[in-house]
Amino acid sequence: METSDGEKLNLIKRYYREYFKDAVKNRWLEIPEDIRHREIGYGYLKKVDNRNLSFDSEREYLRWVLDRSPFHLYKSLAYMEHPSSVGGAQKKGLFRREIAFDIDVHRVKRCTHKDDGWVCNHCLEEGKNQVFILIDEFLIPDFGLSKEDIRIVFSGNRGYHIYIKPRDEDIRNTIEHWGREERRCLIEYILGKNLNLNYVGSGWRRRILKAIKNKRLLAQLERSNNWKSIIERKSEREKKRILKIIEDVKNRLELDEKVMEDDIRLLRVIGSLHGYTGFVVKEVKYNSLEYFDPLKDAVYPKFNREYYNVKIKERIDSLRIGDNLYTYRSREVPVSVILYLFGHGVDFEIC
Numbered sequence: 001m002e003t004s005d006g007e008k009l010n011l012i013k014r015y016y017r018e019y020f021k022d023a024v025k026n027r028w029l030e031i032p033e034d035i036r037h038r039e040i041g042y043g044y045l046k047k048v049d050n051r052n053l054s055f056d057s058e059r060e061y062l063r064w065v066l067d068r069s070p071f072h073l074y075k076s077l078a079y080m081e082h083p084s085s086v087g088g089a090q091k092k093g094l095f096r097r098e099i100a101f102d103i104d105v106h107r108v109k110r111c112t113h114k115d116d117g118w119v120c121n122h123c124l125e126e127g128k129n130q131v132f133i134l135i136d137e138f139l140i141p142d143f144g145l146s147k148e149d150i151r152i153v154f155s156g157n158r159g160y161h162i163y164i165k166p167r168d169e170d171i172r173n174t175i176e177h178w179g180r181e182e183r184r185c186l187i188e189y190i191l192g193k194n195l196n197l198n199y200v201g202s203g204w205r206r207r208i209l210k211a212i213k214n215k216r217l218l219a220q221l222e223r224s225n226n227w228k229s230i231i232e233r234k235s236e237r238e239k240k241r242i243l244k245i246i247e248d249v250k251n252r253l254e255l256d257e258k259v260m261e262d263d264i265r266l267l268r269v270i271g272s273l274h275g276y277t278g279f280v281v282k283e284v285k286y287n288s289l290e291y292f293d294p295l296k297d298a299v300y301p302k303f304n305r306e307y308y309n310v311k312i313k314e315r316i317d318s319l320r321i322g323d324n325l326y327t328y329r330s331r332e333v334p335v336s337v338i339l340y341l342f343g344h345g346v347d348f349e350i351c
């Protein structure tokens with residue numbers, strides 16, 4: 001006997017509920033700081049079906065999460081006087097905002113899947129690689145932050161959220177009171193948007209010089225701040241080649257600018273599940289990021305214990321969970337795969 005769509009949805013909901021029960025009981029679900037001033041959003045089949053929710057206490061928030069167990073759960077980066085008011089920053093009375101980057105990686109050349117929305121080792125590795133670039137080549141050397149000032153969170157899909165949380169209260173106070181303009185400056189700097197070749201500052205100078213292999217050119221650039229005049233004197237071909245190297249260094253990071261800029265932006269609650277994959281939105285310590293394998297470490301272990309008989313009715317890309325590879329021919333799959341297939345809108349039957 002096969003299940004109807006409604007029964008399938010109920011089954012999925014049951015597992016989300018079970019998950020949140022454990023996450024709340026064992027306290028790994030994030031309770032946004034100063035919950036009364038934060039906006040909560042959530043969704044089931046769409047990412048954000050609903051927003052403008054707020055709670056008076058942590059208990060009330062946790063009770064609501066247990067009751068609803070949404071497939072997507074978000075909190076505002078901003079702290080607001082009226083988080084449940086509908087409208088922009090002004091209506092909501094925004095008075096403070098967390099600083100966070102959203103690295104959202106796309107399919108890379110080496111990916112084993114055709115579907116842009118799928119995941120594999122290669123794109124997941126690229127996401128991690130970009131986290132290291134952002135932290136090791138920008139946040140630490142250019143901004144004087146240390147690893148302890150940064151929180152790394154796997155987004156549950158193909159990216160990471162990087163929160164800047166300086167331990168120094170004064171610095172944290174300063175940056176969390178930044179307005180839109182200041183946050184835009186920060187992200188534009190990191191994306192190299194206002195890079196001026198007439199005068200290349202130290203951070204960008206260091207990053208670009210690292211990418212130049214030609215010794216003679218390197219020596220020339222090292223001697224001067226005005227790179228434009230050096231590049232202008234080169235042949236057309238050479239000029240193009242150098243500019244391409246600079247562009248490539250600038251384009252290494254896929255950062256969602258809106259997440260940095262937008263005043264009332266929502267970001268996934270740490271410890272919730274990502275409704276497209278069923279993976280945990282999971283914090284990863286800097287020192288263990290190198291060995292972090294989302295397809296293993298962000299899968300809730302209980303979701304790999306129970307199996308269902310399924311019939312997958314379309315030719316989908318294969319999916320690795322832990323050490324197992326699943327294809328459209330797989331007949332027996334764990335709950336983790338059921339959640340992933342469901343989240344991706346794959347046509348399948350549970351027998």
Ligand SMILES: [Zn+2]
Nearest residue numbers: 111119120123
């Ligand atoms: Zn991939």
